[in-house]
Amino acid sequence: MAEKISDNIEEYLEVLYRNGSNGDQVSTTTLSNELGIAPGSVTQMLKKLENLGYIEYTPYKGAKLTDEGMQIAQKITRKHRILEKFLMDVLKVKEENIHQQACEMEHTLSDEAERAICTMLNNPDLCPDNNVIPACNFDFDSCHDCYSQKDFDQVMNRKFNLLSISELTSNAEGTISFIRGSSELLDEIADKGIKVGHHLIYEFNENRMGPNYLVTIDDNELDISLEMANNIFIRI
Structure with missing residues (x-):
């Protein structure tokens, strides 16, 4: 213990x-x-x-x-x-x-x-x-994995730390390692082609206008909502 x-x-x-x-x-x-x-x-x-x-x-x-x-x-x-x-x-x-x-x-x-x-x-x-x-520290890819898990005593903890996109305060890049949210939000994120394992680049802009975030994921530039940015986590 x-x-x-x-x-x-x-x-x-x-x-x-x-x-x-x-x-x-x-x-x-x-x-x-x-x-x-x-x-x-x-x-x-x-x-x-x-x-x-x-x-x-x-x-x-x-x-x-x-x-x-x-x-x-x-x-x-x-x-x-x-x-x-x-x-x-x-x-x-x-x-x-x-x-x-x-x-x-x-x-x-x-x-x-x-x-x-x-x-x-x-x-x-x-x-x-x-x-x-x-994010929780369970070694899950998304909340879907958590919903289907019955015996949490068998779940491993992550060995690395995560930050959501919206928590980043400087230029950063890393691997998307966890996506959180309801089934509806997870489906919306998937519809944008965003998946665990993709490489993400975020260029911090303190003068960013509006609620959305501009990120590059596997060479594709995407405009994502604040809600998505709160729930997409990269390994740091």
């Missing part, structure tokens, strides 16, 4: 992911402000996280997640954002209370319960704050 990671460490990794999911360094000041912890204490924790192999830390500059740290950060962020969606849409908790409630629940939510909530909510892509919910 994997060793339990402390809630405190998960909180640090979650903030690092929220501010640097695309490999950007996150400053000590940002961590201090978001966590409400003195800069000196933050620096001590960053040194600990580096020793654990979860981050790369550069004094006076900041920290960024390693692959191992990214896996943990994505998992806890996914649970937090799915819980927020569940609390708002199903339990009708007041909007101003859902973030703190999700913070308290995320560390104890089992993987089994997370899967059940995801299925009940029909594989949501956004939390109430319109932040992308990270």
Whole structure:
């Protein structure tokens, strides 16, 4: 059984992911402000996280997640954002209370319960704050595979990390490795000829107009919707 990671460490990794999911360094000041912890204490924790192999830390500059740290950060962020969606849409908790409630629940939510909530909510892509919910870490190509799987104890976890197209904040390219969504959305994506295993190139444009994304997939330039961009994940 994997060793339990402390809630405190998960909180640090979650903030690092929220501010640097695309490999950007996150400053000590940002961590201090978001966590409400003195800069000196933050620096001590960053040194600990580096020793654990979860981050790369550069004094006076900041920290960024390693692959191992990214896996943990994505998992806890996914649970937090799915819980927020569940609390708002199903339990009708007041909007101003859902973030703190999700913070308290995320560390104890089992993987089994997370899967059940995801299925009940029909594989949501956004939390109430319109932040992308990270992909699950099962070694599936799409949610179709998840629907047909009865024994999750037999499912392998991915050995690499994913980001959705809409999370990319700089030029990037990689292999499409997971496509999420309802049967209808999966069919729409398939109708565009987009499949797992295709090579994708995204040229970041901070002045992009409108909700759509322009990508190149196996030498074909395609215009895809924001919803598709939220649910097509590339290996990073």
